[in-house]
Amino acid sequence: MENGISIYPGLDNTLEENLDLIQRAQTLGLKRLFTSLHIPETDMETLKRDLGTILHAAHDAGMEIISDISPETMKLLGIKEFKISAFRMLGITTLRLDYGFGLEQIAHMSRHPHGVRLQLNASTITGHILSALVELKTDFSVIDALHNFYPRVGTGLSEEALVRKNVMLHKLGIKVGAFVPSQKGRKRSPLKDGLPTLEDHRPEPSDLAARHLVALGTDYVLLSDSLPTDEEIGALGSLSGDRVTLSAKLLSKNEDLRRFLSQTFTARLDxxxxxxxxxxxxxxxxxxxxxxxxxxxxxxxxxxxxLDNVDYGRYMGELQIIKTPQDADHRTNVAAMIDEEELGLLQYITPGRKFSFRFHD
Structure with missing residues (x-):
């Protein structure tokens, strides 16, 4: 997965903190940087002073640089006429078309991208918009989508809404990203209540929230707050997008079983x-x-x-995750326990879905 961080020049962090964040993110395996250039509380002079240095550092780190753009962004950057090539020259590699762009303009840009990718707002997309883009012969190979984040408590998306939008976009082969907040680092101003896509994630650890998004079919995840910790960055850097990953406590001291259980498994179709x-x-x-x-x-x-043990004969090695409480059976070992706060992820391990465990002591 190509996950990432968010940086807001002229808001919370110093230039040194932002450059250090880029370096830490690169070291820990993150490959995307999101920035928004039209937050009302931004100190515009600081933004103008720091933006070029930040974009250059992210480019040197090999990151995809995603930027919200709007007519206001062009004024801020001193761009008199909208040209994709102007953003490319700044170092921005993906333009998130937040508002102010017509469907015909988006379709035209997709056919003439000048080396820049385009990004739709996944949270506001509709079937009508996608149908119109198809009719306009949009080249979806240069397009992905990213959900909004929601600073105000109570305004984040529901799980059902996110899944509905994801399904619509996936039908056209469009990959979809979403945001998770930091719980241990610095939250972004001005509200500092976290910046989740899903309202349910506002109080949740970013690692669990990210794995929930993956379970829901989200293709990549971005940390949205200003200064996440190394632990939070590293969790996204090691996140696997092709499975449901469960945190669990290993109860067996057998190292062979630890290695065996550290594989990726597939839920049976029956x-x-x-x-x-x-x-x-x-x-x-x-x-x-x-x-x-x-x-x-x-x-x-x-x-x-x-895990069924040797007393179960040919069933030895049968691995199960229990969904309904069952009595003890001398033929079946309890090898590990899923963390209680992770039990909600079990519902997403549907037939044919891959899953794996992340063990802790």
Whole structure:
């Protein structure tokens, strides 16, 4: 996944803090930088002074540079006439067309992009808009989409709204991004209440919020607040976009089992009522030649990660995540427990969906 950070020149951070943030993000695996150039509270003199240095540093770090643009942005940058090439010369590689651009203009720009990608506002997209863009022969190969973030408490999107928009965009092959707030770093002014896309994410750890967005089919994630921590940046840098990732506590001390459980699994197509079953676990177990002795054969609450042991005969190696509480069985080990706050992610491990575990002590 090509995830990223956000920087707002002239708002919260010093130039040194912004340059350090770019360096930390690059080191920890992030590849995108989002910036908005029309926030009313911005100190415009500082923005004008720092913007070129920030864009140059992000370019040197190999980052895609996404910028909201509007007619006001052009005035700010001293651009008298809208030309894509002018933004390219500044170092901006993706233009987020927030408002002030007609559909015919967007379609024309897509056919003549001058090396710049275009980005739609995923939160305000409609079926009518997309149909019109198709009719206008828009080249969607140079277009992706990004949801809004919402500074005011109570104004973020619902999960249902985000999924609905994502599905519409994915039908045209358009990848979709969204924002998660920082909980441990510096929140962006002026409200400092976080900048989530989903309202549910306003109080959530950014790592869990990001994995939730991936589970919902979001293609990339951006940290929206001013100065996230290394921990938050690193979590996005290691995020996998092709699976539901669950944080869990490993209960077994067997290192062979830790390595085995650290693989990526696939939920079986014949969905069980009481558990998520991994379709390849028994085959993998035979391939690595591990014998599972009985261990921790206790009752199985919701979120228990279980492995059938040698007493289950040919079922040895069967991996399940429990959805309905079950009694203890001497043939089944409870190998790990999904963290309680992560149990909501289980609903997204649908038949055929890949999943993996991130273990902690």
């Amino acid at each position: 969905e069980a009522r009481d558990a998520i079953r991994a379709q390849e676990s028994r085959t993998h177990m035979k391939e690595v030649g591990i014998t599972i002795a009985p261990e921790n054969t206790t009752s199985r609450p919701v979120g228990a990660v279980t």
